[in-house]
Amino acid sequence: MTDGPAAKRQKASTPDEAPYKLIYWPGLPGRGEHVRLAFEEAGVPYVDGAKQEDAVPQVLAQISTDNLAEGIVPNLPPLAPPILEHGDLLISQLPNILLYLGPKLGLVPGDDANAVYRINALALTALDGFSNEVHDCHHPICTSLYYEDQKPESVRKSKLYVKERLPKFLSYFERVLHAQEERKAGSWLYGASLTYADLVLFQCLDGTAYQFPRAVQQLKDAGGHKRVFALVDAVRARPNIAAYLESDRRLPYGEGIYRYYKELDVVLEDSVEEEKKE
Ligand SMILES: N[C@@H](CCC(=O)N[C@@H](CS)C(=O)NCC(=O)O)C(=O)O
Structure with a gap:
């Protein structure tokens, strides 16, 4: 480390009118779906690299261990x-992408400079509880192993997730919405208008309901998280979102973050004691 690179870095220029491009795996919604939903809700055109013929090579070129992001200083190679x-800007990490896009797409209120950090906290929490943990229910040991090689652990994790984590995260978002209601701030997660946190929560719960249909239905029927489920319905009914969900741009779930395995489709009453004793 000899010189002071920060001072020498070439300045990237990104005019707002530059085209947006998502680079992502083809054939499944995945984490890329949150980016798509933001563009779709805002009605802002974007290029979806996942729908292009060379989608896989596009991703591989970026994540290749040979990629040193040469010539695009100060961008960094993504993992x-x-x-x-x-x-000129190339960024990775979904919440970081949403943090960048939120204000540009009008999905963050413009009258409070701190709003974006509160909205980011909501998005991160939804992704923790309804994306990362849900993914780990079918890959609890390691992402690099096949599901079939970690099945008993997946069943155990799913039972615990459904019993303990799913209700906890739902209750958290119910509490946030309750607080908003008490303040007469509206029925979205933050303020009077929809933000990208609402879109993230929608997609996360849509996927969680795909993986755990019985448990999510049970919790919905129990009526303890009415505001959360009403929000999911309200996002689904937004004109741009509804049109998108109907279109062939919306891909079905498959072998991605959210997967349906019958043996993981557990309910809250399923015993976890047996596994605990082993
Ligand atoms: N924290 C990252 C996670 C990125 C991630 O896990 N991407 C998946 C696709 S959704 C992937 O291709 N992972 C490859 C790997 O982790 O080796 C984010 O939020 O963007």
Whole structure:
């Protein structure tokens, strides 16, 4: 480390009108779906690299261990998609991409400079509880192993997730919405208008309901998280979102974050004691 690179870095210029491009794996919604939903709700055009013929090579070129991001200083090579390209800017990490896009797409209120950090906290929490943990229910040991090689652990984790974590995260978002209601702030997670946190929560719960249909239905029927489920329905009914969900741009779930395995479709009453004794 000899010189002071920060001072020498070439300045990237990203005009707002530069085209947006999502680089992502083809054939499944995945984490890229949160980026798509933001563009779709905002009605802002974007190029979806996942729908292009060379989608896989596009991703591989970025995440290759040979990629040193040469010539695109000060961008850095990404570890994994989703990746957003906007003019000279190339960034990865989904919550980071949403943090960048939120204000540009009008999905963060413009009258409070701190709003984006509160909205980011909501998005991160939804992704923790309804994306990362749900994914780990079918890959509890390691992502690099096949599901079939970690099945008993997946069943155990799913039972515990459904019994303890799913209700905890749902209750958290119910509490946030209750607080908003008490303040007469509206029925979205933050303030009077929809933000990208609402879109993230929608997608996360849509996927969680795909993986755990029985448990999610049970919790919905129990009526303890009415505000959360009403929010999911309200997002689904937004004109741009509804049109998108109807379109062939919306891909079905498959072998991605959210997967349906019958043996993991557990309910809250399923015993976890047996596994605990082993
Ligand atoms: N924390 C990252 C996770 C990225 C990630 O896990 N991407 C998946 C696709 S959704 C992937 O290709 N991972 C490859 C790997 O982790 O080796 C984010 O939020 O963007």
